[in-house]
Amino acid sequence: MKKTHLFAVTVLLSILAHAFVSLAMPPFDPAKVPAAPDYARPESWLHKPAAPKAKVDVFFVYPTVLFNDTDWIMNTADPEMKNAARSPLLTQASVFKGQANIYSPMYRQMNLAVLSLPDDQAALIKKVGREDVWRAFLYYLEHENQGRPFFLAGHSQGSMVLADLMIQHWGSTGVEKRLIAALLIGWSITPENLTQNPALKLCERKDATGCIISYNTMENGKQKKAPTLLPGALAVNPLSWDTGKEFVPASKNLGAVFFDAQNQPTTHPGFTSAQIIDGGLIVKPQNVDLVTVKGGHFPAGVYHAFDYSLFYENLKANLADRINAMNK
Template identity: 65%
Template sequence: MKNRKLLIFFSLTAFIRIAFLNPCQAMPPLDLHTVPVAPDYALQESWLAKPTAPTAPVDVFFVYPTVLFNDTDWIMDTARPDMRAAAQITIDTQAAVFEGQANVYVPMYRQMNIAGLGLSDADAAPLHEIIHSDVWRALTHYLKHENRGRPFFLAGHSQGSMILTDLMLEHWGTTGAEAQLIAALLPGWSLTSADLAAHPAVRMCGRSDQTGCVISYNSVADGRQSAAPTLKSGALAVNPLSWSMDGAFVPAEKNLGSVFFDADGKAKTYPYFTSARIVAGGLVVRPENVDLLAVEGGHFPEGVYHAFDYSLFFLNLKANIAERIEAFRLKSSTF
């Protein structure tokens, strides 16, 4: 697995009211002898979502963002009910864009605490190995035992997008399932031109009906690109209001609806909520009401709307999932 510094940030919707965990806060010594047991993906309990009788013709393999932010655990214990409940929120508010369109598969994985940001590369390396290994084992299990030849999406956010991006860069082109990929929806992380040049099996989506490609973007206010920790230098982006990679301004009239969730999980839709334009690798947005993008305690710098990458474009994402499924169906002889 890749030995790269991990930038992991907590990414839920606005109703998760927490304070940002300072990476330098006191944590117990890192003891790899006390790491929670690895999930066995042959067991139903190792999956947060896995249908026993799939009904849709396509699947989504979704990897949840960081939900471990306490000051006691370097690695998530996937058997803990509170961790399962926290991860479930991301299914209800992010993976929900696939609702009614795809069978949803979500493995529990031993993700890394956000405090890992304060570790050196050498100290973090064994933790990186754990999180990447779990998701890779889950994905290979899914492809071998659950997929049964159906077209599928890969999807995630933040830490989940980072892991799937790394796994695609490392393994894509060797899995035998590449032709089944409808698209990889991986907002909240970055792919660069250098990444694509080094890994030609991975490519970005440049049209609304393109398949086998990656959708990546990081939502920010204008001028706040450098403040976004998940936005790498040289990052490429896809505009979810136009599905192109150019720098054209796309007005809010193209936004079918931003969707925000309250403390009870109830959704409220705001049509035409924001425009979008790709500038310096970031997806620059101009929300109609910036107060809706505030998280109590603020875990990201002002003007970095990482937690809302799905919410801001929710109905456009949902509509495009349907469009890409249809595009895949039209070109497939087996779908």
């Protein structure tokens, strides 16, 4: 992992440290790393269509769902972990439903409690999940994609892993022209990242392709407390689909969508405005109670868990715009 991203992960973990100080984690034992997923086996995929129907795909990497006090690394064969990973598939990734075939691999993600480990052990854990996702992506390209255009998408740890992989590999895969867009939501892309790999670029228009969409939602004044907002972070405003700093009113919000405990959606048109200030996507929700997580891992006013929900219908409409642009 490059120094920038090692620093980024360290920032994320240090801010979240308070959530884990009371956990009685067992000593980390490298000999007890869970077995690697075999992506030739169906059970190694959270979702993979047997008969793809859409003309485009999405390769979706789920966010952090491992928060227990026993496992440093996710065991992808554990039914409980698979069930936990399924929730963001049914909520966040549902913006792609009906528009793209969804391919989502299980991967041995890290428990954020790795903060308590020495640097060398922590680096080993981070590498495990990153290499799983890369192997899954290569398998997807060789055996599943069949030449279709595709999105990359994730959230939080999923977006972090995809960002690391794009910085390391993008421009040398041979499939760059098939990328519709990379939704690296809930993580930061910085000018340094774009310098590290000139093949990367942010989306500047609603119909741009081959580019990255990244933003982190919060109320103004919380930028320095937002764990995933890195110094110098760039952002794309999902109400204007550019990187401008102009205020965009809530009237442009087609609908925030919130999911109940059974993952059933409720839509709220015009729920929030959006403006990029100091790298953060600043929002003013109509009902703060709907974006408040009691006992959550993020500071009050940082709406990380709702990065997709707040702009759900705009995301959904924009996917169609970019798919149409790709097909022209």
